[in-house]
Amino acid sequence: MYWGRVASPLTVTARCLEKCHRGGKFQHTRTSLSSWMITDTGTVHVTGNSLVPLATMSSASTQQWSDKMLEVVRWSNSFYSKGSSREACKPFFVADHQVGHVTPNVLQYLLDRPDVIHITRHATTNDVQRVSLAPSLTTFEERTTKMAGLLEELKKLDVFVTLRGWRNEMYAVCASYHDETLMNMERAATCLFGIKQYGVHLNGYCHHPTKGLCMWVGRRSPTKSTFPNKLDNVAAGGLPSGMLVKDCLMKECAEEASIPEFIAEKAVPAGAISYFYEDERGLFDETQFVYDLELPADFVPQINDDEVTEFYLWTLQEVKEKIASKEFKPNCALVILDFLIRRGFLTPDADPNYVLFLQGLHSDDPSGLFR
Amino acid sequence: MYWGRVASPLTVTARCLEKCHRGGKFQHTRTSLSSWMITDTGTVHVTGNSLVPLATMSSASTQQWSDKMLEVVRWSNSFYSKGSSREACKPFFVADHQVGHVTPNVLQYLLDRPDVIHITRHATTNDVQRVSLAPSLTTFEERTTKMAGLLEELKKLDVFVTLRGWRNEMYAVCASYHDETLMNMERAATCLFGIKQYGVHLNGYCHHPTKGLCMWVGRRSPTKSTFPNKLDNVAAGGLPSGMLVKDCLMKECAEEASIPEFIAEKAVPAGAISYFYEDERGLFDETQFVYDLELPADFVPQINDDEVTEFYLWTLQEVKEKIASKEFKPNCALVILDFLIRRGFLTPDADPNYVLFLQGLHSDDPSGLFR
Numbered sequence: 001m002y003w004g005r006v007a008s009p010l011t012v013t014a015r016c017l018e019k020c021h022r023g024g025k026f027q028h029t030r031t032s033l034s035s036w037m038i039t040d041t042g043t044v045h046v047t048g049n050s051l052v053p054l055a056t057m058s059s060a061s062t063q064q065w066s067d068k069m070l071e072v073v074r075w076s077n078s079f080y081s082k083g084s085s086r087e088a089c090k091p092f093f094v095a096d097h098q099v100g101h102v103t104p105n106v107l108q109y110l111l112d113r114p115d116v117i118h119i120t121r122h123a124t125t126n127d128v129q130r131v132s133l134a135p136s137l138t139t140f141e142e143r144t145t146k147m148a149g150l151l152e153e154l155k156k157l158d159v160f161v162t163l164r165g166w167r168n169e170m171y172a173v174c175a176s177y178h179d180e181t182l183m184n185m186e187r188a189a190t191c192l193f194g195i196k197q198y199g200v201h202l203n204g205y206c207h208h209p210t211k212g213l214c215m216w217v218g219r220r221s222p223t224k225s226t227f228p229n230k231l232d233n234v235a236a237g238g239l240p241s242g243m244l245v246k247d248c249l250m251k252e253c254a255e256e257a258s259i260p261e262f263i264a265e266k267a268v269p270a271g272a273i274s275y276f277y278e279d280e281r282g283l284f285d286e287t288q289f290v291y292d293l294e295l296p297a298d299f300v301p302q303i304n305d306d307e308v309t310e311f312y313l314w315t316l317q318e319v320k321e322k323i324a325s326k327e328f329k330p331n332c333a334l335v336i337l338d339f340l341i342r343r344g345f346l347t348p349d350a351d352p353n354y355v356l357f358l359q360g361l362h363s364d365d366p367s368g369l370f371r
Numbered sequence: 372m373y374w375g376r377v378a379s380p381l382t383v384t385a386r387c388l389e390k391c392h393r394g395g396k397f398q399h400t401r402t403s404l405s406s407w408m409i410t411d412t413g414t415v416h417v418t419g420n421s422l423v424p425l426a427t428m429s430s431a432s433t434q435q436w437s438d439k440m441l442e443v444v445r446w447s448n449s450f451y452s453k454g455s456s457r458e459a460c461k462p463f464f465v466a467d468h469q470v471g472h473v474t475p476n477v478l479q480y481l482l483d484r485p486d487v488i489h490i491t492r493h494a495t496t497n498d499v500q501r502v503s504l505a506p507s508l509t510t511f512e513e514r515t516t517k518m519a520g521l522l523e524e525l526k527k528l529d530v531f532v533t534l535r536g537w538r539n540e541m542y543a544v545c546a547s548y549h550d551e552t553l554m555n556m557e558r559a560a561t562c563l564f565g566i567k568q569y570g571v572h573l574n575g576y577c578h579h580p581t582k583g584l585c586m587w588v589g590r591r592s593p594t595k596s597t598f599p600n601k602l603d604n605v606a607a608g609g610l611p612s613g614m615l616v617k618d619c620l621m622k623e624c625a626e627e628a629s630i631p632e633f634i635a636e637k638a639v640p641a642g643a644i645s646y647f648y649e650d651e652r653g654l655f656d657e658t659q660f661v662y663d664l665e666l667p668a669d670f671v672p673q674i675n676d677d678e679v680t681e682f683y684l685w686t687l688q689e690v691k692e693k694i695a696s697k698e699f700k701p702n703c704a705l706v707i708l709d710f711l712i713r714r715g716f717l718t719p720d721a722d723p724n725y726v727l728f729l730q731g732l733h734s735d736d737p738s739g740l741f742r
Binding site: 073074077080081082176177178245246268269270271272274276287289292344347348349353354355359360365367368369370 | 448452548640641642643663714717720725727730731733734735739741
């Protein structure tokens with residue numbers, strides 16, 4: 001048996017095995033191994049006469065990290081899982097543009113509201129086909145006012161946990177980010193209608209003189225209404241209606257981490273991640289614009305409001321371990337996973353879930369391109 | 372009218388306008404403008420008393436480039452467009468895993484082949500529901516051999532243009548990249564079954580002493596069976612069955628651009644793009660792993676095989692203009708678009724199609740996460 005410089009037993013994913021092996025012999029382009037066997041536990045033991053190319057095989061710890069990370073990615077896209085409410089949801093329209101989804105649980109409170117909500121039913125089966133804002137509401141102002149009235153009533157009913165966390169923050173409802181805003185809606189209510197929401201997150205990193213590449217991570221306050229005590233990016237926030245992405249980022253940098261404007265303005269956009277989860281509050285169809293900011297090695301973020309309790313400076317390896325744990329707010333873990341992929345800290349050959357990670361980081365419906 | 376330092380007439384996308392304006396006044400966080408008007412052509416003319424924040428507005432040339440680029444992104448995802456064959460396609464299964472799609476045009480040649488192809492029909496309507504490889508074929512070898520026989524016959528019929536470009540190159544068929552390979556299939560035939568295909572593309576860039584950041588671009592040979600004469604990445608290729616991504620990249624670097632191993636091995640993985648188009652040859656559901664390689668400023672790629680006729684060293688601005696033209700092989704244009712987004716050369720505030728670009732660069736079905 002050959003273990004070479006490998007500390008833990010080698011495990012080979014089915015794909016790696018297929019790549020290396022056909023017909024009983026490894027046929028790798030750079031090395032060869034005489035034979036292999038699979039144990040009862042699925043571990044592959046390798047025998048041979050040359051070095052194992054480590055890039056072709058996941059060590060037990062790589063496999064373990066990757067599978068834990070995949071759990072976070074899957075949780076963040078639970079709307080696409082087999083047991084989700086996806087199939088029972090009805091599309092939600094404003095002015096003939098689909099802007100979200102409504103679950104049966106929410107739908108029951110919208111059925112008898114013809115002044116605000118229009119229900120389209122199948123001609124023969126009478127099944128609900130789509131839910132729309134009443135087409136009589138033709139202006140931004142009418143739609144925003146009428147929806148706000150409905151939400152105030154739903155809040156008084158006290159049946160939706162999300163409405164207990166009322167934010168007094170208006171979010172833009174639109175068919176696609178670059179389209180016109182059809183109406184505004186209270187942020188806490190958007191998950192009841194599965195409204196596509198946008199935010200901005202920052203990877204704040206630095207080149208530490210002794211530790212190497214490090215990243216600043218925040219811990220959310222225990223009093224936050226969502227994900228209390230979880231680890232978070234150094235600065236992040238939802239995009240309020242009418243604000244530019246970069247301005248929102250600058251605001252969050254100042255409010256959450258006391259990053260001064262002359263540093264924050266150096267943040268560089270690096271794309272966006274999209275995911276879609278559901279939980280007890282509702283449906284979260286979110287896109288987060290991602291920025292990277294190299295912070296000076298001697299800069300230390302300062303707590304400025306009630307949102308954060310502490311900041312940590314961790315090496316990339318430490319951050320990598322943490323994002324696969326349940327300690328991180330899931331979407332913040334995805335923002336860092338995207339950073340690791342973009343900067344080459346994960347590779348398609350070594351990581352057994354690389355392609356699935358990318359699917360989970362960009363789960364927007366491509367039909368949106370042709371609206 | 373205020374034009375300030377803006378050379379061409381300002382155009383403001385509907386989204387930018389919504390962001391800046393509510394109720395007749397611009398309400399931007401950093402500046403204000405007294406009024407605006409929209410002309411018959413949709414151009415927004417701005418009057419005001421302070422500097423226009425350029426980041427909030429797309430100039431006519433930015434809008435034009437972005438809309439042209441969006442055409443390339445949409446072409447690359449034509450399978451999701453409204454007039455596509457998507458709704459008429461039937462899923463293609465091997466061993467109960469969906470691995471592709473079959474169009475009605477291909478289906479007619481598979482209906483009477485029970486030794487290789489199994490057709491599942493609806494119990495009452497008799498409509499075809501799914502197309503499968505015959506379940507009697509249980510091993511990799513049986514499936515590969517039987518499918519190869521069928522393809523040889525289809526080739527003789529000479530009804531599929533793609534089979535005239537027979538490659539003698541085996542591609543792996545699997546449900547998802549990291550899953551086991553269910554069978555191999557001749558590369559030229561994969562588009563008949565809409566098989567998910569994988570490749571690797573390289574952004575080869577350098578820091579030129581006077582021109583700044585530049586990128587090497589190749590021109591495909593006029594004799595290539597696909598996309599002759601089109602512009603291409605400096606090195607790229609489909610992933611043959613059984614080869615690692617990095618090894619495939621190293622091979623293409625040597626074969627296509629004579630990049631020596633000691634330089635090529637420095638290539639850094641930066642994720643993957645996914646898109647799905649159809650053309651007269653068939654269905655192309657592709658994922659390309661993306662690598663970036665900083666080439667030495669004095670390195671010049673050399674033609675080594677018949678694939679490339681010429682290499683160009685262009686500034687990033689020149690490359691950016693070209694990828695929005697029809698001169699590039701579309702998927703190579705997407706690889707460079709991804710580079711521009713990852714490195715901050717496009718921003719969500721300034722580019723009117725930023726979010727749509729990201730949707731088109733990552734159009735994999737998120738249900739794949741939960742197979």
